[in-house]
Amino acid sequence: MGVFTRSMVTFCVLICLIGIVSASSVIPSATTYVSNLIPGPSSELRPSFYLLHGCPLAVQTIRTAITTAVLKDPRLGASLLRLHFQDCFVQGCDASVLLKDTPTFKGEQNARPNANSLRGYEIIESVKAQLELLCPNVVSCADILALAARDSVVALGGPNWLVRLGRRDSTTADFNAANSDLPSPFLDLDGLIAAFKKKGFTAEEMVALSGAHTIGKAKCGLIRNRIYNESNIDPNYAKSLQAFLPCPKSGGDNNLASLDATTPNFFDNAYYRNLLNKKGLLHSDQQLYNGGSTDYKVSAYANNPLLFSIDFANAMIKMGNLSPLTGDQGQIRKYCSRVNY
Template sequence: MMNPIPSSMYNVALILLFSFLLGMSSAKLSEDFYEKSCPKALFIIKSGVRSAVRAEPRMGASLLRLHFHDCFVNGCDASVLLDDTPTFTGEKTAGPNIGSIRGFDVIDDIKTQIEKYCPGVVSCADILAVAGRDSTVALDGPSWKVLLGRRDSTTASFSDANRDLPAPNSNLNQLISAYSNKGFSVREMVALSGSHTIGQARCVNFRDRIYNDTNINAPFARSLQANCPRSQGDDNLAPLDVTTPTSFDNKYFKNLQSQKGLLHSDQVLFNGGSTDSIVNIYSSNPSTFASDFANAMVKMSTLSPLTGSNGQIRKNCRKIN
């Protein structure tokens, strides 16, 4: 006959099991994560985003890009927001980020407002995720449910940012590989690339294409060369979507069909390859693109989040506590 388990050991086992289950539940993202702890958080973020986009429509694309560049490097943990220090090099000066990502002041302003209302509760990573969604909506794009409960990293990776973020001169295989490494299908990669229906790019990122690529509309190339000479004007800007640059729609894909993709990495999506058919679908069916984009964004925004007791809730998004 087996000896009975002492009640004290049984109670300890129950406590451990409860703690384990509590830890599991706390590690889950949820749409209503701040419903009790900071019920005005989503309103504050939305108001801040709308105000910034009204003042400068380009900011909508910048905030969406900031969220993407955060999540693609070691997950959605606000590591992209950390400033360099004398003893720390963050991600802001990595090749794909320097001169490209912006909107930090908008996130700072939102964080300041939230800290006044509920200090130490809402993470910078969650602010980025919600701002990415609200920016898209502010420019007439689709909405999606943002799951919340991320925490902020206490470190960042300059080398991973250089390695993981797709470059503007990427070929199709490189794009497919970069997205596949993060768990995305080819179709999801094309859908997420459709975010280039808003925003602008610097001359340095499309100069080689407009002077050397052959799969480019000639009048389109000449119109860009006027503002992007061969040897200067690196920071001169051009819209990623020449048709409707401040409206989130499917014109980006129509532009690709006319060989008017601004970046080399845009046009390779429609260049006689495996993704041509997906571009054709999105070009003809704006609602399909909107739905696929929203679903892919939900997936992207949940890449390797820090939850539970991992990371921290930064008081200032630019530095660790």
Template sequence: MAGSSQQRVKICLVLCLVGIVSAAEYSTSSSSTTSSGSSSNYLLNPLFYVSKCPRALDTIKKLVTNAVLYEPRMGASLLRLHFHDCFVQGCDASVLLKDTATFKGEQGALPNVNSLRGFEVIENIKAELERQCPGVVSCADILTVAARDSVVALGGVGWPLGLGRRDSTTASLSGANSDLPSPFLNFDGLVAAFQKKRFTVNEMVALSGAHTIGSARCLLFRSRIYNATDIDSSYAEELKANCPKQGGDSNLSPIDTTSKNVFDSSYYTNLISKKGLFHSDQQLFSGVSAALQVKTYSSFPLLFKFDFANAMVKMSNLSPLTGNQGQIRNVCSRVN
């Protein structure tokens, strides 16, 4: 009886994932007709570019896939870029704006400075789309689609996306400093940071799985490997070889020590073994309900991918600009 029940769970997971992949493929191979209304409230549409720029999504996917094949770490960088964009003013490409003599952007914020990467990939995609369809595809949509395609390129599943975001003409340095979750947060701090953006604890645990890919600087985990008690001692010693007590702030270590370039659930297995790189990572295993979810994802990787995809759909819908709001930037790093 238990075996048949477990089989039904597995079948359900597979069917759910097939649905996500199918929907994602639908939105990748199609684009959208723009609605003629000038209202800024109309819904994002997976078909937004189908008549105005029919090759837009295929172009983004091709260039992202090539970039990730050339440097697998770029997949994590593009995913993080989207996250750091949406968590501040919403998914409006504000994170891409560079400082000017009269403007201070978000790239100089503490969570971003000397840390965010992938800007050149986004600009290359934008330049190609400007050649195909001038003034049509927003940088905000490019960021959103590139995040999904990066996950797919590294072994994750896709998710359906509404399109039609527009680009902001402003940025918020203070918002980037206050709203982006720190790797030093305790469990309650993490919950508060995600609840501020209306994510549940379950969604927070799922989104944290983005750390199954990518690397981090010694500066961000040094205090953990030298002072924490909730860390595997042999793991800490391995990290110390590349992260001394002094110096080497920019030395990199994989966040997921098992499979840093594969989008899988080993991140959660590592937490069970006390091998979370960040203090905030390991904190997920300190909350009772979160710890149970960590164990579940470790045992059922398809469930993790399904929940991550659902949470990313919600992420992509954080306060987008639509209609006549904002603009379509000609170059992603500056306003027109």
């Protein structure tokens, strides 16, 4: 895995700023291109995997489809990024989250953190269908998820990174692990640190990954206690959520609020600036800046968008390497929603 350090920030200013994403109605400025420049440890995953394994147009096909979809529906970008996260945090990056329940199989989609919450299954299945026509039985659903997450971030103005490829798809899912391993939006800081440590992430990497909340939305039911009962929230911000979301004291559980009300359709560091002003939407968001051990990192990202881009990109590379199936493990599913028979 390529790793950036703070000492490389100046270096990156010179050579990482090499990719410009075309402006559109949902992209207010150019994006920073961040790539893992330092070779990582030996791995069966490599960016050139499909160039060497019979599908040279796979990466471009996925990028085109995802970019088109996200520019049409910016919220989809957050949904696809979250799909990759929810997948990797449960038995590794193996597309287990895409498996639907059957009469004899219980998947992860209806686990408590995912039920009536995850989106984007259809676009992944659509991309898979295109790839099956282009190069049958070659591109895994797990790799599609990893690339879709990256391409969604880039489409919304965020950093780019090299995605190592060659994952295979699981034939199993883990409903219980989805309930136990996925971090809850109600966790305090110690709980967040513990949840990410379980997957091999430092507290600093947890803060970087939390920056994904610079895009996306959350339901009223997840924020009601925070906006009515918590004290570490800007009172005017709380009142605006109560009145204009609207998120009443009862009812309206499915009404949506932007995780970052400042620039909700642009991947930037505004999420951290909001935390400095006590405008974190979720309880778990504001816990990152609440007088605890991660305050300094939130401040650093709020004041240095390039540092956030670099650290986020590297944390995503690390996440994409969580327990992948490779070689003869698993399978290449024809349909992402079910195993091959």
